[in-house]
Amino acid sequence: xxxxxxxxxxxxxxxxLPLLLTGLKVTALLGGVxxxxxxxxxxxxxxxxxxxxxxxxxLARVCIDVLRSVPILVLLIVVYYALPFVGLRLSPFMSxxxxxxxxxxxxxxxxxxxxxxxxxxxxxxASQALGLSFRHTLQDVVLPQAIRVVTPALTNNSINVIKxxxxxxxxxMPDLLKQATQAQALEANPTPLIVAALIYVxxxxxxxxxVGRLEQRMATAR
Amino acid sequence: MSTPIVxxxxxxxxxxxxxxxxxxxxAVDEGEVLCIIGPSGAGKSTLIRCIxxxxxxxxxxxxxxxxxxxxxxxxxxxxxxxxxVFQSFNLFAHRCVLDNITLAPxxxxxxxxxxxxxxxxxxxxxxxxxxxxxxxxxxxxxGQQQRxxxxxxxxxxxxxxxxxxxxxxLDPEMVGEVLDVMRDLAGSGVTMIVVxxxxxxxxxxADRVVFMDGGRVVEAGSPxxxxxxxxxxxxxxxxxxxxxxxxxxxxxxxxxxGQETP
Numbered sequence: 001x002x003x004x005x006x007x008x009x010x011x012x013x014x015x016x017l018p019l020l021l022t023g024l025k026v027t028a029l030l031g032g033v034x035x036x037x038x039x040x041x042x043x044x045x046x047x048x049x050x051x052x053x054x055x056x057x058x059l060a061r062v063c064i065d066v067l068r069s070v071p072i073l074v075l076l077i078v079v080y081y082a083l084p085f086v087g088l089r090l091s092p093f094m095s096x097x098x099x100x101x102x103x104x105x106x107x108x109x110x111x112x113x114x115x116x117x118x119x120x121x122x123x124x125x126a127s128q129a130l131g132l133s134f135r136h137t138l139q140d141v142v143l144p145q146a147i148r149v150v151t152p153a154l155t156n157n158s159i160n161v162i163k164x165x166x167x168x169x170x171x172x173m174p175d176l177l178k179q180a181t182q183a184q185a186l187e188a189n190p191t192p193l194i195v196a197a198l199i200y201v202x203x204x205x206x207x208x209x210x211v212g213r214l215e216q217r218m219a220t221a222r
Numbered sequence: 223m224s225t226p227i228v229x230x231x232x233x234x235x236x237x238x239x240x241x242x243x244x245x246x247x248x249a250v251d252e253g254e255v256l257c258i259i260g261p262s263g264a265g266k267s268t269l270i271r272c273i274x275x276x277x278x279x280x281x282x283x284x285x286x287x288x289x290x291x292x293x294x295x296x297x298x299x300x301x302x303x304x305x306x307v308f309q310s311f312n313l314f315a316h317r318c319v320l321d322n323i324t325l326a327p328x329x330x331x332x333x334x335x336x337x338x339x340x341x342x343x344x345x346x347x348x349x350x351x352x353x354x355x356x357x358x359x360x361x362x363x364x365g366q367q368q369r370x371x372x373x374x375x376x377x378x379x380x381x382x383x384x385x386x387x388x389x390x391x392l393d394p395e396m397v398g399e400v401l402d403v404m405r406d407l408a409g410s411g412v413t414m415i416v417v418x419x420x421x422x423x424x425x426x427x428a429d430r431v432v433f434m435d436g437g438r439v440v441e442a443g444s445p446x447x448x449x450x451x452x453x454x455x456x457x458x459x460x461x462x463x464x465x466x467x468x469x470x471x472x473x474x475x476x477x478x479x480g481q482e483t484p
Contacts, residue, residue, distance in 0.1 A: 122312035126371075129274055130326035130378060131302030140325055144316050 012191040016183035020195060023179030030093065030175060031162040034100035038161065039154070041101060042108025047138070049113055060109070067106035073167050075099050080171040096168035096175075104161045111153045115146035152214040159207050163200070176200070226285075227252045227382050227413055228273060233282035234437075235268055242268040243279070244437035250382070250415055255408045257424035258417045259448075260434035261460060266417040267309075269434070270384045273415070274304045287381050302330050305375030305383040309391050311367040313359035313374070319346070320355040323374045331378065338377070345373040349403050365396030369403050376407075383407070385416040421466035425449050433457045 049060035067075075080095040090098065119142050127137040169178035180196035226249035235243040243265045250256050258266045271277040273284055275291055284291040291300055314322050323345060324338035333341075346352050349369040359367050368388055375383055385404070389397045401423050408414055408427045418424055424431050424445060431448040433441045433456075441454045449466060452458045 120312075122308060122310050123314065125276055126306075126308065126312035126314070128276065129301055129304070129306035129308075130374070131298045131300075131330045132326060133298055133329075136329045140329065141314050148316065 007190055007194050009187075009189055009191040012183075012187045012189045013195060016180075016187060016192040016195070019179045019183050020176065020192060020199065023174060023176035023196070024199060026093070026174055027162070027165050027176040030096055030100065030165045030168060030173070031158075033097050034104055034161050034165070035158045037097070037101035038104025038108050038157075041105035043112050045105055045109035046112035046116065049109060050116060051134075064106045064109050067103050068110075070103075072099060072103050072164055073170065075103065076167055076171060092168065092171045092173035095171055096165065096173050100161055100164055100168075103164070104157060107157050107160075108154065111150045111157065112146065115150035115153075116142060118149050119145050149218070152211050152218065155207060155211045155214060159204050159211070162204060162207075166200075225252075225288075226250055227287055228415065229283075229285040230269070230273070231283040231285075233269070233272060233279050233284065235265070235272060235277060235279045241437050243272070245282070246434075246437070246439055247282075248432065248439065248442075250413065252381075252413055253411045254429045255414045255416065255427055256430050256432060257428035257445075258415065258432045258434060259419070259421065259424055259460075260440075264434040265437040266434050267386050270306075270386055270415055270417055273382075273384060274301050274306055276306075298330070302326070302378055303381045305378055305380035307368070307371050307375055307383065307385045307388045309387040311359070311364070311371045311391070313367055313371055315359055318356050318358055319351070319362070319370050322359070322370060323377045326374070327377050342373070342377055345376055346370075348376075348406075349373045350399070363396060364392045365399045368392065368396075368400045372400075372403055372407070376412075382413040382415065385414065385418070387417050387419065389418070389420055421449070421461075421464060425466075433460065435460070 045060050045064065048056050049064065050057075052060060076095060076099040079090065079099050080092065083090065083095075123141055123145065124137060127141045132140070165175055166177040168175050169181065172178070176196050176199060180192045183192035184190055228248075228250040230246055230248040233243055233246045234241070246265070246269060248256075248269075258269065260266055268277055272279045273286065273291070275284075275297055286300055286304060289295055289300055291297070313319075314325065317325065320339060320342050323342035324333075324335065327333040327338040327341065328335060343352065343355060346355055349372055351366060351369055351373070354362060354366065354370075359370070362370065372388075388404070389400050392400065397420070401420060404414070404416070404423070405427050416424070416428070426445075428445050430442060431445050432439055433448060433452070433454070435456050441448060441452060441457045448457065449461065452461060
């Protein structure tokens, strides 16, 4: 068998495409849910880490550091295989969504913290001197400026979350990779795997270019 | 004289081992323009930053418009009534000039957008920037930014305005336009406490001048008393070094050139 017939087999491609597309849908959904949940949870954690009461600040910090040190695959397997022993049985999708959201939240929290700390002190002081409440100081003055600064880093993190969704295939979640391996087994041909890889690249490359553009725009805006 | 709008009693503030303010007492009357002068590190800025509690004093008491500024007070309400203009302008970088001015009146005073914008446009006219409402701070010169900052502070209709070296970060050619706005304000009866190195401004505009050194009020009095007949040796040597004292060439002190020594 030739190279094209083995790795880029047209008939295999057509037969496995529907399966791959259902997998892509799951991957996109898991990625989207995890990114949004990670952003919300991450922002909340960052605010807790910066402005919470002392014990909460410490707790936020410990959680962030633990989640950043544990391999995602390990956390996923713990959530999926260990939590049932304490009565918490999550579906493969939920296990993956919880794992990816938590890890993303930890990184997002650090990104937001750096962004907030990069806002000049004078912006806080001017807000305080005008009598703005703490909430309005954050909402109207500090966060809009911080978010602008961290948008490239957040986009980068989102790319990582989407890439990490592939790990969910080990807990039998029918994502793009899982469907591709299944199609490959079915067809006894690696074409579906190659196609899956190309689909990942096709989705994430534009995002990478976007990060570059955002970074460039920030550099010129300065 | 009316009751003081700002009363400072026995105020002290340390940063670690450094004593920034050392037992300062001071009262400022409604409508008064008080200029605080003195060498760097004298505690001038720290003193006015204590008035709206951007710095917390270690000892002493501050009363603003009858309200003691302490742990139990409604700090946001006090700050809403005390305007502040900073050395580095501190305009909200992500918002246009108009939004900079309307934000606090809308959020703190509960004004409608229409009300706040009408008032803001009037203030922009007053500081000579009527055409710049939609610009971002970064598009303005330092002098223009500082005038916007003054308009932003005025939009809250404060009982007293604090100026923390408002012209020290400006290029010399822009000092004049900011001082002109401040002179205009002083003439309109706004209570002002101004930390400044602009001796000519202090001499012309202040009702009273306070000379601080080493965290203490060394001498206070009318501009004539401080600049022409200073009693304390430290005041005399400070003014002599600036060329602003009775023996100095007064007229040669240009705005922004205060560092020149004879």
